[in-house]
Amino acid sequence: MKKIKNKESEKDRLESLTIALPKGKLLEPSIKLFSQIGIKVKGVLKDTRKLIFDVPAKDVRFLIIRAIDVPTYVEYGACDMGIVGKDVLMEQEKDVYEPIDLGYGYCQIIVAEPQDAGLQKAGSRIRIATKYPNITERYFSQKGLQVEIIKLYGSIELAPLMGLSEQIVDLISTGRTLKENGLVVVERVAESTARLIVNRASMKIKYKRVKEIIEDVKKVI
Amino acid sequence: MLTLNGTIKSLTPKGVGTFFPERAAKKRGIEESLLSVFLKWGFQEIVTPGFEYLDVLSEGIDEELIDKSYKFIDRGTGRILVLRPDITSQIARIAATSLAEKPGPMRFCYSANVFRYEEEHAGRQREIFQIGGELLGIDLPEADAEMIAIAVESLKKIGLRDFEIAMGHIGFFKGMLNGFGLDSQAEGKVRDAFSKKEMLKVEGLLTGFNKAKRERFLKISELFGKEEILDRAEAICDNKESRAAIRNIMDVYRILKLYGLDEYILIDLTEVRGFDYYSGILFEVFVKGIGYEIGSGGRYDGLLSRFGQPSPATGFAFNVERLIAAMEAQGIEPENGGVDFLIIDFNKDKTNAIKLAKTLREKGYNVARDIIKRDLKDSVSYAKEWRIAKVIVLGSRELKRDEALLIDTAGDKRKRIKIDQLFI
Numbered sequence: 001m002k003k004i005k006n007k008e009s010e011k012d013r014l015e016s017l018t019i020a021l022p023k024g025k026l027l028e029p030s031i032k033l034f035s036q037i038g039i040k041v042k043g044v045l046k047d048t049r050k051l052i053f054d055v056p057a058k059d060v061r062f063l064i065i066r067a068i069d070v071p072t073y074v075e076y077g078a079c080d081m082g083i084v085g086k087d088v089l090m091e092q093e094k095d096v097y098e099p100i101d102l103g104y105g106y107c108q109i110i111v112a113e114p115q116d117a118g119l120q121k122a123g124s125r126i127r128i129a130t131k132y133p134n135i136t137e138r139y140f141s142q143k144g145l146q147v148e149i150i151k152l153y154g155s156i157e158l159a160p161l162m163g164l165s166e167q168i169v170d171l172i173s174t175g176r177t178l179k180e181n182g183l184v185v186v187e188r189v190a191e192s193t194a195r196l197i198v199n200r201a202s203m204k205i206k207y208k209r210v211k212e213i214i215e216d217v218k219k220v221i
Numbered sequence: 222m223l224t225l226n227g228t229i230k231s232l233t234p235k236g237v238g239t240f241f242p243e244r245a246a247k248k249r250g251i252e253e254s255l256l257s258v259f260l261k262w263g264f265q266e267i268v269t270p271g272f273e274y275l276d277v278l279s280e281g282i283d284e285e286l287i288d289k290s291y292k293f294i295d296r297g298t299g300r301i302l303v304l305r306p307d308i309t310s311q312i313a314r315i316a317a318t319s320l321a322e323k324p325g326p327m328r329f330c331y332s333a334n335v336f337r338y339e340e341e342h343a344g345r346q347r348e349i350f351q352i353g354g355e356l357l358g359i360d361l362p363e364a365d366a367e368m369i370a371i372a373v374e375s376l377k378k379i380g381l382r383d384f385e386i387a388m389g390h391i392g393f394f395k396g397m398l399n400g401f402g403l404d405s406q407a408e409g410k411v412r413d414a415f416s417k418k419e420m421l422k423v424e425g426l427l428t429g430f431n432k433a434k435r436e437r438f439l440k441i442s443e444l445f446g447k448e449e450i451l452d453r454a455e456a457i458c459d460n461k462e463s464r465a466a467i468r469n470i471m472d473v474y475r476i477l478k479l480y481g482l483d484e485y486i487l488i489d490l491t492e493v494r495g496f497d498y499y500s501g502i503l504f505e506v507f508v509k510g511i512g513y514e515i516g517s518g519g520r521y522d523g524l525l526s527r528f529g530q531p532s533p534a535t536g537f538a539f540n541v542e543r544l545i546a547a548m549e550a551q552g553i554e555p556e557n558g559g560v561d562f563l564i565i566d567f568n569k570d571k572t573n574a575i576k577l578a579k580t581l582r583e584k585g586y587n588v589a590r591d592i593i594k595r596d597l598k599d600s601v602s603y604a605k606e607w608r609i610a611k612v613i614v615l616g617s618r619e620l621k622r623d624e625a626l627l628i629d630t631a632g633d634k635r636k637r638i639k640i641d642q643l644f645i
Binding site: 074075076077078095096097098099101143198200201202203204205207211 | 383385387417418419420421442445446487489505506507509510511512513572
């Protein structure tokens with residue numbers, strides 16, 4: 001087998017970093033956050049089709065991907081770090097570090113049902129529509145309740161209106177959508193904010209840069 | 222597609238797979254290289270049973286790992302059997318029972334598969350191939366340093382570069398956490414949050430405790446880097462156990478410096494993962510290009526006593542498939558493996574083919590014979606398909622009696638040579 005020497009100088013030069021940012025609501029504040037610590041990326045919000053943005057001066061590459069894919073990219077090390085909502089992390093339980101709660105993107109994961117639901121559910125098996133089958137399963141099984149989970153991919157609040165489910169578990173920020181659809185919150189499952197996540201190996205192999213970014217971010221939040 | 226009773230079904234369960242020849246050659250190359258390193262350091266190979274009695278082995282393994290184990294009933298006794306989920310606890314059992322009378326230290330190495338029901342995750346299989354070693358009977362820092370030195374030498378031996386050994390100590394964290402006097406459930410919560418480096422959550426779990434103590438505890442999350450972090454660690458130490466841990470790391474680090482290996486070591490007091498049985502120095506191996514650890518180990522002084530014979534011990538294991546992935550990511554090709562020659566003899570009498578194959582094999586080449594009757598064109602495409610480097614043709618019509626045709630399958634280059642030359 002070939003032998004190649006580990007060179008100290010190779011380790012010390014500026015390590016390039018790849019950072020995953022989620023499309024959607026968290027994108028704008030995340031870009032602002034990085035520009036506050038001196039990593040300025042241009043055109044992300046304008047050019048919505050482009051997926052890769054380089055900041056050569058800082059040797060940083062940003063990847064713009066769907067929020068639910070961010071933990072996967074980071075866990076495998078395809079990205080060194082990323083930003084994603086705690087709701088996604090709770091649902092996926094990936095093996096990544098979550099060193100910083102960025103504070104923005106506040107939401108709640110709640111259980112809701114139609115305002116006029118009444119007492120019909122006593123004793124009967126409840127059906128729950130949700131984008132978060134794992135969170136839902138954990139939440140209800142900890143309460144000792146058996147529920148039927150119906151996995152949907154969007155517009156969860158429609159399910160009870162159409163008789164598909166009795167309740168929903170969903171993410172809300174203002175609660176306006178719920179109200180408009182005649183639903184009320186019956187339980188609060190968890191709170192969610194944006195998190196900075198880091199790949200485990202990157203934390204060790206590129207620790208100088210990763211540490212630097214963590215420290216810088218902590219200063220501005 | 223194979224259908225069973227008319228329905229389409231997977232041929233193999235999730236989490237296991239076949240190593241086809243090219244990959245199998247990589248696996249074998251790694252195993253041979255790494256075992257040879259262990260042998261050079263005076264370790265002896267040991268082969269442990271594929272399955273054991275659950276009630277016996279479970280003395281040595283964490284509940285979480287037992288949950289992930291494959292279990293079945295022993296036909297003879299009706300007792301529950303477990304497919305081995307961990308080699309270290311098996312070696313601990315063997316050392317503490319069958320070998321209890323033998324003088325220490327004992328040095329064992331192994332190349333073996335373990336079975337764990339893992340959720341599908343980055344780099345996780347349900348059959349895991351490991352190569353590792355255990356050094357039993359020594360509680361001195363030099364034993365821990367020896368294991369780390371072997372790990373580094375192993376990585377270099379297979380040509381990997383840009384790797385880090387992240388070394389920590391479970392006693393440091395335990396000592397700092399003890400001071401809060403939490404029950405084991407609350408401690409578990411802190412440990413979980415801490416292992417994800419969710420420091421806000423840790424802070425939340427520790428609200429209501431002494432502020433200075435809490436602040437010191439939260440500072441642990443910053444303790445990774447080079448040697449200088451040990452001073453900072455000492456500064457926040459507020460108990461004997463943590464202080465002893467720092468001294469222990471310093472001792473091991475000093476010895477690693479003597480080995481000239483300190484450049485590969487990252488001191489990491491923030492890592493609190495790993496099995497319950499770890500009691501001292503812990504380490505994980507990371508390599509550029511792979512997003513998760515490729516090997517890990519540490520000291521487990523309490524494990525042998527669970528099998529009735531207390532003894533200090535330390536060890537580590539590499540995950541072979543992750544080593545393969547690391548080599549692929551760094552573009553390192555193993556040198557061995559593959560077939561060098563395919564000999565095709567069109568003569569009725571195969572004496573020449575048999576003699577030539579024997580000679581080439583004795584010279585160290587890997588040689589296959591075609592044997593099947595088919596056109597030369599088909600034989601050559603067969604050789605290409607199986608990545609056989611060269612084809613030697615004997616006795617085909619266009620060749621003279623003393624000639625052979627040598628075909629280089631990569632470029633399809635052909636040249637006639639004297640048969641005698643092949644025997645040189």
